[in-house]
Amino acid sequence: MxxxxxxxxxxxxxxxxxxxxxxxxxxxxxxxxxxxxxxxxxxxxxxxxxxxxxxxxxxxxxxxxxNRMAGALASAKTKVIPVIVPSLSNVVFIEVIEGVQETLTAHGYQLLLGTTDYNLEREAELVSALLGWAPPGVMIAGLRHLPRTNTILKNAGLPVVEMMEYGARCIDMNVGLSHVRAGMEMAEHLLSRGYRKIGFVGTRLRDDYRARQRYDGMHRRLLESKIASDMLFDYPGGGSQQLGWNALGDILKSNPELDALFFASDEMAVGAILRAQREGIAIPGRIAIAGFNGLPVSTLVTPSLTTIISPRKLMGHTAAEMLLARIAGGSPAARRVNVGLELAAREST
Amino acid sequence: MxxxxxxxxxxxxxxxxxxxxxxxxxxxxxxxxxxxxxxxxxxxxxxxxxxxxxxxxxxxxxxxxxNRMAGALASAKTKVIPVIVPSLSNVVFIEVIEGVQETLTAHGYQLLLGTTDYNLEREAELVSALLGWAPPGVMIAGLRHLPRTNTILKNAGLPVVEMMEYGARCIDMNVGLSHVRAGMEMAEHLLSRGYRKIGFVGTRLRDDYRARQRYDGMHRRLLESKIASDMLFDYPGGGSQQLGWNALGDILKSNPELDALFFASDEMAVGAILRAQREGIAIPGRIAIAGFNGLPVSTLVTPSLTTIISPRKLMGHTAAEMLLARIAGGSPAARRVNVGLELAAREST
DNA sequence: CTGAAAGCGCTTACAG
DNA sequence: CTGAAAGCGCTTACAG
The missing domain is CATH 1.10.260.40 (lambda repressor-like DNA-binding domains)
Incomplete structure (x- = not known):
């Protein structure tokens, strides 16, 4: 040819x-x-x-x-929906995107992907740029944006779903879970198992405020208890297993008094467990380890990992369905959905 | 407001x-x-x-x-580039997409994401649908498509980059690595360490022909050697750690004569190692384990995992740069790039 | 440096 | 069921 x-x-x-x-x-x-x-x-x-x-x-x-652009221009209808997330390095966002993609595709829609790298300025620019495609709706991670971003989205007069976290105020629709509650539940669990000096380990916590909310929830509950205390560790450089591996070594040395570590993600927690295996550190004997997300690997490591399971794909499906319902002119079953969470108490605590 | x-x-x-x-x-x-x-x-x-x-x-x-659509229609220029991959469940595609995204964003382009679920029919439909956006170029995973897809892409007269695998024939441009070669190198390694009865474990191998190419490469090399033989295991249901976990148990029972397993991915291989840890199965004493990809976790598990490292982000960057060079009217440094691979011999073999 | 006209490739709204 | 006209919101190409 x-x-x-x-x-x-x-x-x-x-x-x-x-x-x-x-x-x-x-x-x-x-x-x-x-x-x-x-x-x-x-x-x-x-x-x-x-x-x-x-x-x-x-x-x-x-x-x-x-030519879709000519068609869209003439009919004022597009089937491309911007989905804005902080990053692709985190499985959590991937699984939500998968859920969104499955639902959108089933209805003939396409997904226009944007990543902000946790930068709210960049998020604002992205929102503007993507609105230029005159989409029928917008999906965006998080409830916290620049005032400018909120204004733009509100004035656009489109269906908007904010995903990942559940909160009282949203631009239009909201699907997520309460990260403060997640932190509180984990604190409760650690207290009940007798841990009293607890470290929270995260990365880029200035940007990742959802992880910080989990810390806040834990912190609040521990304070309330009056029998336990906590420390916050913020490591630079991405929430990988390597980071958890490094953190475990550092913290045992610098803060030997700690008896439990609550990591911002299962990936980091698994890294810590793998380090402990390698060096013969007893978990939970010497130190307890907990994670967040409920990744499949959490049941496979030894000891199995105590974690909080979040329904990520469900979040994606629900968010997409709500958006499509609004695009179709109807109203979704609910404007705000708390998908909930589940604490899985396992061997590592 | x-x-x-x-x-x-x-x-x-x-x-x-x-x-x-x-x-x-x-x-x-x-x-x-x-x-x-x-x-x-x-x-x-x-x-x-x-x-x-x-x-x-x-x-x-x-x-x-x-309004970008009006602008694009009038100027016949768009800055949205379709990127078509089989799935998001596989880290490998995510990392390539990340690389692509980084480069595209830096040049003011946006990424329109399509997934085929390894279905070539669906891929053909997706290509047609996405060409309707009159994109300046197309990025697609794999060198094997339906004849119809090849024809459409060739007739579109656009820059096209095929990613993930390196081969002799491509539609336009190609960035990847040789999966046959990867299989041969792993066979070589296993032979040199004295293994003689080797199992290859994958999933959905009818669709994932790149994994099958790795098997083919291994098989060919083992045949040549005349001292070793192999078996092929194709498990249904996604290439997760859980699958590797299950496979290890099954295979040790059904084929106790095997002395090494080469998994289609590091994730599966890690699942097998975690199972072995749990059950006290000696690796590599009882059975050797090898993976593919070179994920960070491969260095963290005990025993550390022998694997083949592929430069995934580099692949994404390179592919995007080649495409952008062609869009800008120039020609890329090369039309076909083999990004290579590196065997990391570690404790698990 | 600034503008009036025409056109990009479709679909809407109106006729028949 | 079929069509001629106008328009979607921009940019190109031509003038001044």
Whole structure:
């Protein structure tokens, strides 16, 4: 096949063009009006069998692919939905995106992906840029944005779903869980198992305020108890297993009085457990370890990891369904959904 | 702020409209022609200081966001690039996407994400649908597509990068590594360490032909050696750690004669190691374990995992750079890039 | 440096 | 069931 576009069709064009086959080309070949081709493609039932098959032949022969931008511009309807998350390095966002993608795809929508790297300025720019695609709705991680971002989204007058965390105030719709509550539940659990000096280990906590909320929840509950205390460790450099591995060594040396560590993610907690295995450190004898997310690996490590399970795919599905309900003109079952969480008490504590 | 769009502007419109502020609105407020607003935004230097600041004020006051679809339609230029991968469940694709995203974003491009779930029919549909956005280029995982997909992509006359695997024939450009070679190198390694009865463990191998290529490479090398043999295990249900965990138990029972297992991914291999830890199975004494990818966790488990390291982010960066070079009208440094691989011999073998 | 006109490739709204 | 006209919101190409 020839790789160059069919230039001949446009030799006389005065303007830039995609050089691609258009509706008009199909119409000419099928000897009908362009609008009839449009109908044959978008609402086949409204076109006679005869013309429909003639048009189909022409479409196939020319390899016609409708220009979505022209269609969207004319009809003021798009099926592309921006999904904005902080990062792809965190499994949690991936699984939410997967859930969103599954639901969107099933309804013929496409996903336009944006990542902010936890930077709210960048988030604001991204929101502006993506609104330029005149999307029918927007999905965004988190409830905290710059005032500017909130204003833009509100003024856009579109359905918006804020995901990942559940809170009292949202722009439009909200699906998530309470991270403060997660922290409180873990504190409760650690207290009940007799731990009294607890470290919280996270990374980039200035940006990752959801992790900080888990710390806040834990901190509050421990204070209340009057029998336990905590310390906060904020490591630079991404929430990986390597970080958990490093943290365990550092902390045992610098703060030997601690008897439990609550990590910001299962990945970090697993890293700590692997380090303990390697060095023969007893878990939970010497120190207890807990995580957050409920990744599958949490049941496979030895000792198995105490963690808080969050329904990530469900969050994605629910968020997408709510958005689609609103786009379809209806209203979702609820405007705010708390997907909940579940503490899994296992061997590591 | 009022959540509804500024209806008043369009009360007399005969057609659907986004109800959004347009270039014309800004032009009216700034008392200039629309084209001048367009210039002030796209090539500020070509507009006088006076008008430029008047326009800027109007833009801010109205909260104007340019409609990208109208712009793209008129100029035949878009900055959205479709990226098509089989799945998001596999870290490998995520890291490639991250690399792609970093490079695209740095050049002002956006990423339109499509997943095929390893289904070539679905891939073909996705390619058609995404070409409807008249993108300046396409990035797609894999060298194997339906003939129809190849034809569509070739006829589109756009820059196309096929990623993940390196091979002799590509549609346009290619960045990847040789999976056959990876399998051969692992076979070589296992032979050199004295293993003679080797199992290859994968999942959905009918669809994941790159994993099957690694098996083929291993198989070929073992046959050549005349001293070793292999078996192929294809488990249903996603390449998770859980799968590796299950596989280790099954295989030790059903095929106790095997002395080494080469897993299709590090995740699966790590699952097997965790199972062995739990049950006190000696690795590599009772059975050797090897993986593929070189995930960070491979160095953290005990025993550390022998694996093949692939430069995933580099692949993403390189692929995006090649595409952008072609979009900019130049030609990339090379049309085909083999990013290579590196066998890391560790404790598990 | 600034603008009036035409056009990008579709769909809406109105006729027949 | 089929079509001619107008328009979606921009930018190109041509003038001044």
């Amino acid at each position: 020839d790789k160059s576009p069919p230039e001949t069709i446009n030799t006389e064009a005065r303007r830039a063009s995609h050089g691609a086959v258009t509706l008009a080309d199909v119409a000419t070949l099928a000897r009908v009006a362009p609008i009839t081709v449009s109908r044959a493609l978008n609402s086949p039932d409204s076109v006679s069998e005869t013309l429909r098959s003639r048009i189909r032949t022409a479409v196939d022969q020319l390899g016609y692919v409708p | 009022d959540k509804s769009p500024p209806e008043t502007i369009n009360t007399e419109a005969r057609r659907a409209s986004h109800g959004a502020v347009t270039l014309a609105d800004v032009a009216t407020l700034a008392r200039v022609a629309p084209i001048t607003v367009s210039r002030a935004l796209n090539s500020p230097d070509s507009v006088s200081e006076t008008l430029r600041s008047r326009i800027r004020t109007a833009v801010d006051q109205l909260g104007y966001v340019p």
